[in-house]
Amino acid sequence: MAENSEQxxxxxxxxxxxxxxxPKHTHEAFIKWIVEDHVPAAMPLFKKHKVLNYSLFVTPPPLNAVVAQQFSNFRPTWDFADYDCVIEYILPSLETITNVLSDPEWAEVLKDQDEWVDTSRALVSVGHFTPYLLESGEVVNVKK
Incomplete structure (x- = not known):
């Protein structure tokens, strides 16, 4: 059952x-730019606006191709995402991302973005999350 707004x-x-x-950049060069240029430039701003967590989920094309082939046998109707990465933020509130995006320093962080990122294909998701299995192996938030 989905949790309501009050919960x-x-x-x-x-x-x-x-x-x-x-397309003019390789996947490897693109990820190198994010990790070595973009992330260091963004960190002070994220800390300033109290972003709780920032992580990069990298999706290498060779790995995607293998898994997409395997999934075609199990779930033939599923589409397989073809993006290079997902940037994930954990925020104290939705206002946090608004504060980051409207901060004048954000323009400097994004100065090279158009050279590297095809922003016309970006997909944003926002919502609440609930963990159920932790890296430690502990099961949480499940009724016994």
Whole structure:
């Protein structure tokens, strides 16, 4: 059963955005640019606006191709995502992302974005999240 708005109040927000690289760049060069240039430039701003967590989910084309082939046997109607990465934010509130995006320093962080990112293909998701299985193996938030 989905939790209602009152149950979600005060829970962190998960905000994700998919990125496709500009075709003139390799996947490897694109990820290198994100990790070595974009992330270091963005960190001070994320800390300033109290972003709780920032992570990069990289989707290498060779790995995607293998898994897409395997899935075609199990789930032939499923589409397989072809983006290069997903940037994931955990935020104290939705206002946090608005504050980051409207901060004048954000333009400097994004100065090279059009060279590297095909922003016309970006996909944003926003919502609440609930963990059920932790990396430690602990099961949480499941009624016994």
């Amino acid at each position: 979600q109040a005060g829970k962190p927000i998960k905000y994700t955005i998919t990125h496709h690289r500009q």
